[in-house]
Amino acid sequence: MGVDMLSIGEIAHSTGVSRRMLRHWEGEGLLTPATTDPVTGYRRYQDSQLGRVRAIAELRALGFGLAEIGQLLDPHLEQSTLEVLLTHQVDALQRQITEASTRLVHVQHRLDIIQSKSMEIIMNLSITALPSLNIWGLSTTVLDETEIGHAVKQLHRDLPHTDEEIVLLYDGTDDDQITVSAGITTRPESEAVSRIVVPEASEGVTVTFDGPPESIGDAWVLIDAELEKRHLTSFGIYRQVNSVTGHVTLQAPVRERH
Missing domain, CATH: 3.20.80.10 (Regulatory factor, effector binding domain)
Known part of the structure; x- marks a missing residue:
């Protein structure tokens, strides 16, 4: 019995990742089709590759770059490398939280001013x-x-x-x-x-x-x-x-x- 193969459209539909992004990941070496038709260029993927696509998408959502994702998905990843990658991401996320908190304070202050000035304008x-x-x-x-x-x-x-x-x-x-x-x-x-x-x-x-x-x-x-x-x-x-x-x-x- 042959292994079920999926088209790039079926992979995109199943994972919510666009075809353009799947091709980009392929170009970056993160995702390799199981087969590619030499005439049409149609890509076919094994059903088991759905897990890798979802893993890449989840790591991207966490803010990891493609190069870092390649390292994280390397089956020979060492603990020391993993700790360095995760530590760098923790630092980056903490900086983003600090910056977002600062922006939030400014936005809230502007909103408060606008709401108070609105009543002053109506009265005057x-x-x-x-x-x-x-x-x-x-x-x-x-x-x-x-x-x-x-x-x-x-x-x-x-x-x-x-x-x-x-x-x-x-x-x-x-x-x-x-x-x-x-x-x-x-x-x-x-x-x-x-x-x-x-x-x-x-x-x-x-x-x-x-x-x-x-x-x-x-x-x-x-x-x-x-x-x-x-x-x-x-x-x-x-x-x-x-x-x-x-x-x-x-x-x-x-x-x-x-």
Whole structure:
């Protein structure tokens, strides 16, 4: 009676390992078909090889690399080698746990902030006309929202020292770049600054925070979510006023959502 042979598709179906992965393991020398048709290239496996495929999959799930798996499945594996491999994996998993725990703390902190700021925004959000702005300051351009924080820090360093409130502007009306500006209402004795004018808006959103939000980006996400409930959306030039008392006011024109 002949030995039952399985196709690569049957091996994949029985183990949940994709055909692509089975071929990759074969290329790495971890899995060798019992026979390969020289004409068609079809692979055939012995039923007993299902156990090896499952063992490789389980070791991969535990984080072992293919080279390490090859050693672990070597029938001549010595105890000393096994202990070294397992020790290295324990160390790697402990590092992953530490890193994941750190990320979890940051994610939970951000979630807590978002939930607390959401209520603050609901309580303090108002829809009113926004006056025109006439400030003296500096501007720079960035290509992506992720670069705004660095740009703001640079503008703060370059802006002449002042005890006045600082106005930050974010103009993303150009699809290719975002213009970030920082300025004050009184013209300083510096030739580096230039006049920046922002037109008034007949309807805009205003939210004032007791202190600087941990993330201005998150704050705007929450503001836009609240505006959406009112069938409104923000657009145009976004304003941020940092007062000398520590309060931070975010403003932007709004219009009806279509």
